[in-house]
Amino acid sequence: MENVTFTLNNGVKMPAAGLGVFQVTDRKQCIDAVICAIENGYRMIDTAAVYGNEEAVGEAVRLCGVPREQLFVTSKLWFSDCGYGRAKRALESSLKKLGLDYIDLYLIHEPYGWLKRTWRALEECVDEGKVRAIGVSNFGINDLINIMDDARIKPAVDQIELHPFYQRRELLGFLREKDILPEAWAPFAEGKHGIFQSPILAEIAGVHGCTAAQVILAWLHAQGVAVIPKSVRPERIAENGDFFRVKLSEHEIAEIDRMDRGASLFPWDKGIRRPLRKLAGFFHLAF
Numbered sequence: 001m002e003n004v005t006f007t008l009n010n011g012v013k014m015p016a017a018g019l020g021v022f023q024v025t026d027r028k029q030c031i032d033a034v035i036c037a038i039e040n041g042y043r044m045i046d047t048a049a050v051y052g053n054e055e056a057v058g059e060a061v062r063l064c065g066v067p068r069e070q071l072f073v074t075s076k077l078w079f080s081d082c083g084y085g086r087a088k089r090a091l092e093s094s095l096k097k098l099g100l101d102y103i104d105l106y107l108i109h110e111p112y113g114w115l116k117r118t119w120r121a122l123e124e125c126v127d128e129g130k131v132r133a134i135g136v137s138n139f140g141i142n143d144l145i146n147i148m149d150d151a152r153i154k155p156a157v158d159q160i161e162l163h164p165f166y167q168r169r170e171l172l173g174f175l176r177e178k179d180i181l182p183e184a185w186a187p188f189a190e191g192k193h194g195i196f197q198s199p200i201l202a203e204i205a206g207v208h209g210c211t212a213a214q215v216i217l218a219w220l221h222a223q224g225v226a227v228i229p230k231s232v233r234p235e236r237i238a239e240n241g242d243f244f245r246v247k248l249s250e251h252e253i254a255e256i257d258r259m260d261r262g263a264s265l266f267p268w269d270k271g272i273r274r275p276l277r278k279l280a281g282f283f284h285l286a287f
Contacts, residue, residue: 001041001241006226008156009179012133014105015072016221017244018044019237020185020228027056033232034060038071040238046159046185046228048076048109049094058098073098074105076137076159077122082113087121091130106131107159111143116150123153133157137185141174148178159183161266162225164201164216164259165193172223183226187216192265200259204252211239218246219256 004016019037024030030053034045038060047057054075061071075098081090091106106125108118122134135157136147148154158175162168162184175182189195201212208215213229217240220227229240248256 001043002244003041003043004221004244006181006224008133008181009154010133010156012104012156014133014157014181014226015042015044016226017217017241018042018046018072018074018226018228020046020230021053021057022046022048022051022185022230024051024053024056024230024232027053029232030056031060031063033237035064036234037237037241038064038066040241042237042241043070044072044074044228046074047098048078048107049081049090050076050078050109054094054097055099058100062099068100072104073100074107075103076107076109077118079108079110079112082108082115082118084114084117084121087118088125091122091125095130102130102132104132105135105157106133107135107137107157108139109137111136111139111146115143115147119147119151123151126153135159135180141171144174144178144180154178155180157181157183157226159185159228161186161264162220163187163189163265164195164198164219164256165189165261166264167257167260167262172225176224181226182224183228184220185228186266187220187227187229188213189265198259200255204248204255207252208246208248210243210246213240214243214246215248215252215256217243218248219253222248222253 005013019042047054075094077090125131133156135155137159139158158180196212201215204215205212217227231237
C-alpha cells in the first residue's frame with residue numbers, strides 16, 4: 001500500500017486507508033489480519049470498544065515489528081459510556097486493553113447520550129496527550145452542529161456508512177465545508193445487492209485491470225474520503241491495499257455516482273430503535 005495521508009484539521013496526518021476489524025472476534029484471526037495488513041503496507045487499524053478485539057489489535061501492534069509512532073490506531077467510545085466521567089474511564093479501559101500510551105483517533109461511536117459532556121471529556125484527553133485527535137462516527141449534520149456549538153476542539157473525522165449505494169452528498173458537502181474528514185465504513189456495502197457484480201463496476205474494473213472492490217475504494221478516495229475496508233483473508237487484504245494505482249476518469253466517477261439509492265442498507269438505526277438508543281444512552285444502557 002502506498003503511504004498516502006490526509007492532514008486532519010488539527011494538523012495530525014492520518015493514513016488515507018486502513019484495516020477495519022469489525023466482527024473479527026477470534027483473537028488469533030484478528031492478530032493475523034492486523035499483522036498481514038501491516039506487512040502489506042497498511043499503517044492504520046480501526047477498532048472499537050464494542051468490537052471486543054482491542055486486546056488482539058494491541059498485541060498485533062506489539063508483534064508487527066513496525067514502530068508504534070508509524071502506526072495510526074483508531075478506537076471508539078460506545079454510547080453507554082457517554083458522559084464526562086464514563087468517557088474518561090472508557091478511554092483508560094481502551095488504552096489498557098490496547099496496551100498503548102495514546103490512541104491516534106478516538107471517536108464517539110454513535111450520536112446518543114450526554115454528547116456535550118462526553119465531548120468535553122475527550123477534549124481534555126487530547127490536552128493530556130492520551131489522544132491525538134477526536135471525532136465522531138455515524139453523526140449526521142444536526143448531530144455535528146449540536147457537538148460543535150460548544151466545542152473547543154472541532155471534530156476531526158466523521159466515520160459514516162458510505163458506498164456507491166448510499167452516497168450522502170449533503171453530509172459530505174457539510175463535512176468539507178467544516179473541514180471534517182469523512183471516513184467510510186462498509187465501503188463495499190457488506191456485499192449487499194450484488195455490488196461486486198455491478199455492470200458499472202465490472203466495466204470500469206475491466207478498463208483498469210483491477211477488481212470491483214478496488215474501483216469502489218478509488219472512487220471514495222477521489223472524493224477525499226478515508227476508507228477502512230475489512231477482510232481477514234490475506235489475498236483480499238493485499239488486493240484492497242493496492243487500490244491507489246487505480247485513477248478514475250471524471251466519466252467513470254459520474255457512472256458510479258449513478259448507482260446511488262439514497263438510503264442506508266443497514267436498519268440498525270431505523271424505526272423504534274433510534275429513540276430507544278437515545279434513551280439508553282442517557283441511562284448508560286447498552287444493547
